[in-house]
Amino acid sequence: MSDAQQPALRLQGIVKTFPGVRALDGVDFEVMPGEVHALLGENGAGKSTLMKVLAGMYQPDDGKIIIAGRPVRMTTPIEAKAEGVVLIHQELSLVPEMSAAENIYLGELPRRSFGRVDWKTLEERSNTILKRLKCSFRSEVTVANLSIANQQMVEIARALTVDARVVVFDEPTASLTDAEKVVLFDIINDLKAQGVGIVYISHRMDEIFTLSDRITVLRDGAYRGTLTTAHTNEDEVTRLMIGRSLDLSRDEAAPTFGKTMLEVRNMGCPGLYKDISFSVREGEVVGFYGLVGAGRTEIAETLFGLRKPASGEIRVDGEPVEIASPRDAIALGISLVPENRKEQGLVLQMNCRDNMTLPQVQDLTAGPFVSQGAELAIFDQYRDRLAIKTPSWKQPVGVLSGGNQQKIVIGKWLSMQPRVLIVDEPTRGIDVGSKSEIHQLLRELAGQGYAVIVISSEMPEVLRVSDRIVAMYHGRIMREFGIHEVTEDSLVQAISGIRVDEPA
Amino acid sequence: MRHLFQNPVLRWLMRNPIWGFVLIVFIFFSLSSDHFFDARNFQNILVQTSTIGLIALGMTLVMINGNIDLSVGATLALAAAFAVDVQSWAMFATWGNWQILPAVCLALLVGIAMGAINGFIVWKTGVDAFIVTLGAMLGIRGLVFVYTGEQSFYAMNFAYSDFSAFSVGPLPVLALIFLLCVLAVHWLLSRTVHGRNTYAVGGNREAAVNAGIRVGPHMMINFMIIGFLAALSGVLLSTQMGAATPNLGRDYELWVITAVVLGGTKLTGGKGDIIGTLGGVLAIGILRNGMNLMQVPAFYVYVILGSILIAVLFLDKRFNTSTDGGLRL
Incomplete structure (x- = not known):
């Protein structure tokens, strides 16, 4: 890869304030092509806000977004997608009454003349994507009839509609079974091999340690540091995140049971x-x-x-x-x-x-x-x-x-x-x-x-x-x-x- | 019992219970009234249905969007008043029958403008469409009274009031316009990107925003479409009467919403179609016509329609709840 030295995405000193709150305070973050970069932080640490800035839903008050060496401004999710930044939402962001295919291409349905939907292209393309994800259902099914896990797969399928530079996974495994997780990790490794930069947000330490190359921690909207996964451990990450060590021991006093x-x-x-x-x-x-x-x-x-x-x-x-x-x-x-x-x-x-x-x-x-x-x-x-x-x-x-x-x-x-x-x-x-x-x-x-x-x-x-x-x-x-x-x-x-x- | 449900016709009826009801009332009135089963009467029903039907087409779009428009009756009256009054403006006095053209165009524009105002307020303020259009309903009705000075306008140009008497082949021209609009809106809703986005916005507004659909302008377009259709309906109604009265279109919003809901469109948005809406308006049209022929007093129609509305929605809930697995409420 020729641009391996250049980050696929770099955020510099991002500041975002809401009335009364400084949600992001000079956050730096970068993803190299072909890297899984985990983003960690307690709820309210600013992860979601940062991701919304990335996806073009919020405008940062200060700071720069640089994609493949070029500073960009993104004002809508469609623009962000055109720049190759795709966000996979944590809460399912699907329209239950519509088909899987329509959901995958939501907001950018293929068109023919007079604004007609090009159903054939739509189905072909979305079936190809679903096959790549090893999904057992066809793209014509209504999303409401799919299990939560399959709905999550539809959500993930959205990332594959464009040639993505950066894919952001926001708690993607929250509703997946173990078998489906394996498929998801395969896809992530697949994307990684293709030189896509992955931002992975999760609360689950085991996933982060199996998947990621580097870990960046946010606390209270501020940047806390970046660790190389291979040279760190859960305890260090946790301390960075919550500012103290966790007591994970079980209370071993033998409990007494009643009737x-x-x-x-x-x-x-x-x-x-x-x-x-x-x-x-x-x-x-x-x-x-x-x-x-x-x-x-x-x-x-x-x-x-x-x-x-x-x-x-x-x-x-x-x-x-x-x-x-x-x-x-x-x-x-x-x-x-x-x-x-x-x-x-x-x-x-x-x-x-x-x-x-x-x-x-x-x-x-x-x-x-x-x-x-x-x-x-x-x-x-x-x-x-x-x-x-x-x-x-x-x-x-x-x-x-x-x-x-x-x-x-x-x-x-x-x-x-x-x-x-x-x-x-x-x-x-x-x-x-x-x-x-x-x-x-x-x-x-x-x-x-x-x-x-x-x-x-x-x-x-x-x-x-x-x-x-x-x-x-x-x-x-x-x-x-x-x-x-x-x-x-x-x-x-x-x-x-x-x-x-x-x-x- | 099981093989019954494999039958495509029956399956279709299960999903569109209103058409089953249309069939039942159609057979019932055919058997019980001598005057019902008659080509002229069918033409009648279509013409009577077209007024509410046109607005119902727009209401389907707006309701699938998760909004509602209560101001349609008032918009209809305002458009009708314009259509009849502008013809007799002095500046068009020498235009002959062409004076109808600017009048109708202006009336339709007024309808689109009213819809645009509704949509714009909903978009920019985020206030619920129910409240916005409730205000518009009162406000526009007030404008009608101001404009007409509480008087009725009468069409002086006979070409205008004769228009509704035309037929194209077996179809009265009003019915033809209605059916063309049905096809157009059906096509818009089921085949175009705008139509699919209509479902997306109503089904999960946040998902639509996340997907980059510009929800505000999208909703405004649908409000403009219903404004146009309400105005068109007002123009056609005034050709039938040869006049525009300030109270024209009172309670129409209720009839329209009833028809659309009967047709299976969800009040919460995301679900519904034009086929159902057509069934809904036909059900109301046939009932009113049939009971009229049987000389049932008009207010019974209200009682019966109200009961049917609740019954149809109850049946729909019965047949089409599989997702919650029978959780007790």
Whole structure:
């Protein structure tokens, strides 16, 4: 490659301010052709803003963008794409009602005369791209009918519509299964071999260390340094990112379990899961591990009364119960912290206090009015107990960090005095620092006698918080492990559907 | 039961339940009224439908965009007033029948301008289209009264009021114009880049922005199209009546939205098509016509249409919810 010495992309002293916030403060960043450059930083460190500047969605107030040696100004995503900078968005940026092909070429559909769409070219080109991505679906399918992982592939396919100089992946693996990750990494290596510069944003250290050549860290909108991946380790990167080392150790004090709180026997629901039997004791954390779509969330929704099981029995405290609605579940002391806190767990525009007291506000009355005092008392109690960082209860939850939002949701359900707490993907999209706080918190809650069920797709997470791990595959429980007998290999086998005869 | 769903006709009807309903009311009125099944009556239905139908075409675009336009009835009245009044301006007195041309052109331009204003405000302020066009509905209706001085205008040129009596072959000219517009808008929506972008903007506005579609100007164009169609509808209506009254087009926005929603267009945007909208306006047209022939008092039509609207949407929800896997609400 002749221009190997020249960066494919260089950002110099980028400054971007919003009213009241200096989101980017003189950030330098460069990607060489054929390099994977990881960009790291806690939520709110300015990664997204930087990427939006790159994609032409924001204009920097100061600083230069240099592509292949030429300073450029980009005012729209289309212009950025024309310069060869392609951004793959973290939150799926697709139109559900349209076909995969139309989504791949969204905003730049091939045209014929009179602005007509050139359907033939569109389908040929997008099928070629999908084939390159080893996708099993055709480009004519409607995106709404695809699984989340396949939708992510459509999103990635967009990067391949032009001869890209730089491709930015923003948390691309958030919803991919392990098998699909392998395909994605192949594609990234493929692009790399073609001399494309890759910017890779992720919270997952293991991915960053397998993929990247260099790592740049941002903190509070400022440049913190660039490390060569081969000469560094997770600890150094973490310290650069959050300014301190992480305590990753498990609390090894042997937990004490009480009586069985929740028991499920032979529960089944056609098409979603079958033959589900497990139990949770007081003070115990049971981790549900499996791939996306293994039926874990559906089981949680059944226990919370959102779905009706076709067969089987649920016992709470030894008594068989019928859970027909979330109301019943709450009355029985079962709480669910849902998978997607922004869509299912919080009313983002409402303030912290109101979000927390939402499920019980009808009980917090003084005469015909809502009692401000009672609400505040609950909020203060759980803010202190969960160490929620917010300037005041009046803050809309939408502006809090992911970790604090999650704590508000957990606090909301704790205030309902549950006995069983089900947490679905508790740390999705939360940065490393807050992640370990949430893990700590879940352990503490178990220590206080709650029965906790944690659903997670991240192996380090289940291994860290659980006392027992239930491995699921395709709607079935494959195996149950005690935390001391589990190995990463056996866990991966179990969730991939490989049956191992258990030792007698 | 299963093989029934393999039948392409039935499958098509499942996706467009409104056409099943059109078929049912068509058969019902054919059997129960002597005057319904008659070529002249069909021409009638098409002409009656064309007024609301034209606006519904534009409303389909605007609603797929995720917007709504409540000001169409008022725009219609304003355009009709212009069309009738300008003909009799002194400056065109010597133009003979040509005086109709500037009048109609000006009326259509007024419609486009009203749409452009709506679209521009939605684009630049980001205020919800419901509020913007609610304001426009009141404001434009006010303009109509100011302009007409609360009087009706009568067309002095008989060529103008005779226009609606023309036929091309078996088709009355008004029906022909309507059908041509149906084809044009259908083509625009399903075949052009602008049409596909209409779905993209309504389906996921953020994705459209990310993909570099200029959402604001795009929405403004659709508002201009509905403004044009509302004005065209107003002109055609005034040829039928030979006059323009200041109260012309009252409640039309409600009929239009009903027809479009009956046709399967989602209020939240991203979904809908012209075939459905055509079914929606025909359903309303046939019902009104048939019940009129059976001498059912007009207000019953409202009761029945209201019930049907809810029933059709209920059936649609029943048949076309597979994605949420039956999550209880």
